[in-house]
Amino acid sequence: MPREATRIRVAFHDVDSSQRIHFTAMFRYFEIAEHALMRSIGLPYSRALQEYGFPRVHLDCDFRGAVRFDDILEVSAEVERIGQASWTVRFEAHKLPDAELVAEGHMTIVATDPSTERPTPIPRGLRLALEGKGDLSPARITD
Amino acid sequence: MPREATRIRVAFHDVDSSQRIHFTAMFRYFEIAEHALMRSIGLPYSRALQEYGFPRVHLDCDFRGAVRFDDILEVSAEVERIGQASWTVRFEAHKLPDAELVAEGHMTIVATDPSTERPTPIPRGLRLALEGKGDLSPARITD
Amino acid sequence: MPREATRIRVAFHDVDSSQRIHFTAMFRYFEIAEHALMRSIGLPYSRALQEYGFPRVHLDCDFRGAVRFDDILEVSAEVERIGQASWTVRFEAHKLPDAELVAEGHMTIVATDPSTERPTPIPRGLRLALEGKGDLSPARITD
Amino acid sequence: MPREATRIRVAFHDVDSSQRIHFTAMFRYFEIAEHALMRSIGLPYSRALQEYGFPRVHLDCDFRGAVRFDDILEVSAEVERIGQASWTVRFEAHKLPDAELVAEGHMTIVATDPSTERPTPIPRGLRLALEGKGDLSPARITD
Numbered sequence: 347m348p349r350e351a352t353r354i355r356v357a358f359h360d361v362d363s364s365q366r367i368h369f370t371a372m373f374r375y376f377e378i379a380e381h382a383l384m385r386s387i388g389l390p391y392s393r394a395l396q397e398y399g400f401p402r403v404h405l406d407c408d409f410r411g412a413v414r415f416d417d418i419l420e421v422s423a424e425v426e427r428i429g430q431a432s433w434t435v436r437f438e439a440h441k442l443p444d445a446e447l448v449a450e451g452h453m454t455i456v457a458t459d460p461s462t463e464r465p466t467p468i469p470r471g472l473r474l475a476l477e478g479k480g481d482l483s484p485a486r487i488t489d
Numbered sequence: 490m491p492r493e494a495t496r497i498r499v500a501f502h503d504v505d506s507s508q509r510i511h512f513t514a515m516f517r518y519f520e521i522a523e524h525a526l527m528r529s530i531g532l533p534y535s536r537a538l539q540e541y542g543f544p545r546v547h548l549d550c551d552f553r554g555a556v557r558f559d560d561i562l563e564v565s566a567e568v569e570r571i572g573q574a575s576w577t578v579r580f581e582a583h584k585l586p587d588a589e590l591v592a593e594g595h596m597t598i599v600a601t602d603p604s605t606e607r608p609t610p611i612p613r614g615l616r617l618a619l620e621g622k623g624d625l626s627p628a629r630i631t632d
Numbered sequence: 633m634p635r636e637a638t639r640i641r642v643a644f645h646d647v648d649s650s651q652r653i654h655f656t657a658m659f660r661y662f663e664i665a666e667h668a669l670m671r672s673i674g675l676p677y678s679r680a681l682q683e684y685g686f687p688r689v690h691l692d693c694d695f696r697g698a699v700r701f702d703d704i705l706e707v708s709a710e711v712e713r714i715g716q717a718s719w720t721v722r723f724e725a726h727k728l729p730d731a732e733l734v735a736e737g738h739m740t741i742v743a744t745d746p747s748t749e750r751p752t753p754i755p756r757g758l759r760l761a762l763e764g765k766g767d768l769s770p771a772r773i774t775d
Numbered sequence: 776m777p778r779e780a781t782r783i784r785v786a787f788h789d790v791d792s793s794q795r796i797h798f799t800a801m802f803r804y805f806e807i808a809e810h811a812l813m814r815s816i817g818l819p820y821s822r823a824l825q826e827y828g829f830p831r832v833h834l835d836c837d838f839r840g841a842v843r844f845d846d847i848l849e850v851s852a853e854v855e856r857i858g859q860a861s862w863t864v865r866f867e868a869h870k871l872p873d874a875e876l877v878a879e880g881h882m883t884i885v886a887t888d889p890s891t892e893r894p895t896p897i898p899r900g901l902r903l904a905l906e907g908k909g910d911l912s913p914a915r916i917t918d
Binding site: 535 | 700
């Protein structure tokens, strides 16, 4: 299923007084990688959010190694599971140049109807794109 | 003119690898104090934002002393100037228990029409409240 | 085992363009609650961090309800498990005044030797405090 | 004097419920650009911070235009003034592809002795680099 990797330099403001990354920064990186994944399948959130809500209902992260200021990470996001109204993205962060795995985690996203805020079946265009079968044309996500 | 003070404990995630507060955290504290000020004059932003936009067009801050994890600050916000479409709030952050001044700054806010995003005269109810003449009743800000 | 609850008002900067809390803000609230828990058992991190490192190696959160700007949350942190070198804290966030459960999650923390950054057995004073048997005196955490 | 520009994509977590960037995000971008400037003159903070402290004592920003999720900004940082113990960097953020100026501001940084936290004359190697006369070799900043 679709996968996309993004390079991120660890910013000074993402590091806490332990001289290591604050864990919330890794979750921000995961989301940046997820958004890059969505752009790569032709459905940038900046467009998709005009029609649907996509609240995150589950997050987890396991840290495997130390991350410090100015480290360069490659953060990958890959579609792992597609359900009726939700899907799960798996993340890995590797520290360059040695590609040491420093964090891995998951995010589960629910498609919701913005007027009711209730879960709604994943629209067909979005489902095809998440399955890697999208045509990447600038169509509406409900196509 | 109206003034309100708020106590804030410096959180771990607001401190960077210098063992001191990251400067952006002080701006977050200023905004928390500004929102407390708005609630104190009867116009919480959670209501006001339903009718108007309030982008911030100017920010400044001068740091006077070191601020560290777990410090308790008293952050005050005071209306300093009221113009046609904008107003300026002045902030001071004092570290307790000695009330040492550790930061001071300003924020200028513009009232905008959400449909056009253009500046609009400060609505009458809001102007009265900023002048300290509001009646604090749960009226619409355009009263 | 020890448990502590903290009230947190959802700040404007913690809400994203969906008009709901950004998920990383909930993790910041969890950490604020965890730090309140540590203070309540007599071992504030602002002291403990002078002797040990406490990296977080696992985080998870499940969201159960919508959280918006200016909501008041009660966020509880409770020691759930104590191992050799690590312990796990369980969190719940309830929205007031109805105490609706809006998020729950976990954080696993490892005691490390700052000079080697390797896990180290939880020091005795800290273990007693996590078990609710600390004497809350301002002693060193290695007692 | 030295100047460096950095491209930054506005992340989802940097946008607030107004659908525009939260002002604190612009300050984070300024700091990212400042750190790119320091790397470009051969003195990355990740090295310089091992010998000196560099607290920021003044920040300001004026916003000139709306910035939204997924906008691409070019943020420039330029040394504007060099004093005895402090220097000032000027920032501009332009929105691509039209290069519309959306924000401009300043940051004043003080060189401090980490043991005393008192201002100290800018070390010679750093001063030469800030003046654009550094040799960019991996020397100590006190050269």
